[in-house]
């Protein structure tokens with residue numbers, strides 16, 4: 406039975422085409438998998454678990470719950486867009502929230518899972534912002550604001566980040582090779598799977614004389630994609 410990895414779906418009510426692809430994937434290919442890992446940015450944004458009742462969010466959570474019923478176990482990692490996903494979300498779709506990084510044994514190969522944003526260390530401004538918003542204090546304070554105000558603030562942040570992205574050099578928004586190698590070394594040279602950069606690829610890193618493989622997951626802006634892992638190895642396929 407296969408283990409599937411997806412990330413960077415950026416689901417929102419404004420992209421019905423890809424939502425349809427995702428719902429079909431949950432009813433189809435995902436159903437027969439053993440485990441489904443969502444490595445961050447499932448949603449375009451998440452304002453807090455008190456937004457679970459919003460119709461689009463409810464439809465996604467319902468589809469995930471339906472998929473996991475008699476289907477694969479669901480494992481969800483926070484992305485930079487949906488790091489406010491909490492225990493109520495996880496309970497509603499019968500998923501387990503996993504930390505970043507998360508390591509596991511995958512058919513005998515030690516494998517490290519990450520969203521990928523922490524590897525983009527050249528983007529100093531982003532790392533500063535990330536450090537600020539990922540503290541328990543920030544989270545608590547932000548979640549205490551009224552939902553409508555949180556959505557407003559998130560909208561403004563997204564606009565700012567889109568503007569900043571246009572002025573940043575593309576290589577700044579990719580992973581830093583040194584950061585990748587440090588991670589591989591610290592975790593015993595595992596295989597690494599991450600998303601976030603929207604640059605799907607299979608890379609090889611030579612670290613301390615060892616060869617490590619790094620898989621970068623595709624985003625779901627156009628067609629989407631799934632990394633499939635089973636006894637035979639790894640391959641990417643369309644959802």
Ligand code: MN
Nearest residue numbers: 446484485601
């Ligand atoms: Mn991301």
